[in-house]
Amino acid sequence: METILFLSHTEPDGALPRAALEALTAARALAQGTKGQLVLGVFGAETAGAAAQLAGAGAQRALAVTSPELAAARYASDAAAAEALARAAGATVVVAPSTSRLARVLAGVSHRLGGKIDTHATGVAAQDGAPTVTRWFYRQRMEATLRRAARPWFVTVDAGTQPAFRAEGAAPALEAVPLALADAQRRTRVTGFRAPEAQAQTIRPDAKLLFVAGAGWTKKQADGKPHLDQAEQLILGFLGKAKASLGSSKSMTDLATEGHGVMGFMTHLNQVGQTGSTPRHAKGLATCCHGEEPHVVGWRFINERRAVNLDPNCGWARGKADVVYVADAFAVMEKVNALLASRG
């Protein structure tokens, strides 16, 4: 019988990240499908807050490693905590969210336990009672379903692929799992955080909308001149009001990052496409972006797509968007921002 361990770290306030609640949905489905037992395992400086979020998950056991040494992400202590939980659970399959903290340590943990790992899973299921994992390869062009005989089998689940688990009922009692750290495992110290200014944080994976800015924003407009300041104001104004996530085309990213002095808030991390990211927002709006295939391939998981382009023959108009507004994006976004402002 499989023992499925749901594994996650907590946030500094003791709660689980949203991605963890999605991974829990996958772990529960796997336990049901394989008729296995479900064990929950959390680690962090605070874990009590997580218990309420795990209520009603139907687990046989709920384990926690709680230590001030786990307040900040650190390879040695995070790996030791994950290892302790996997051993205490006797896990044969470990399902964890693909957060940066876990993505960093779990390959090492699986190696220590003599197991195997598959990352970026988008689906976890049981076929004929055996666990299977679905993931994409070759920049989201091919989807494969995998089985493995090796145990323990670690699987990290990508955020945005599963519905988040909703707690119901009484919180489970957390069974404490001891963590013994040697001095060498405590050597790295986190002395502080340096984060970009709030305005510069334009990538928001949990936003409802992806707003893509293409190179058209920097091009000469009807009056024969580019309007970069206005473009920046319109884009930042919309992002601030709609709380949308900012994506860009490669042409736009290249202009912004190669010292052309435009769109200082844009980095290569905003780039969507074949050589960029493949975000998972429910809706997307492309502006001043042509909709060429190497860009649109990054929209694979965006279900509702709209575009604003002056060109009625742009790529979006060729079956790549649900709605194309053949219009001047400067005028459209000015109107949209005014409407959003009037709603408060």
Ligand SMILES: Cc1cc2nc3c(=O)[nH]c(=O)nc-3n(C[C@H](O)[C@H](O)[C@H](O)COP(=O)(O)OP(=O)(O)OC[C@H]3O[C@@H](n4cnc5c(N)ncnc54)[C@H](O)[C@@H]3O)c2cc1C
């Ligand atoms: C190997 C390879 C990998 C690549 N990977 C990527 C990738 O990961 N991501 C990516 O994006 N691209 C990628 N590309 C590049 C891609 O093919 C395109 O060159 C790029 O996406 C074009 O960016 P764009 O649409 O912003 O710019 P442009 O092609 O310059 O299009 C600008 C658009 O803005 C419109 N426009 C201008 N003014 C306005 C206005 N006022 N209102 C409305 N519309 C307006 C124009 O009509 C035009 O359609 C790759 C290419 C190759 C060869």
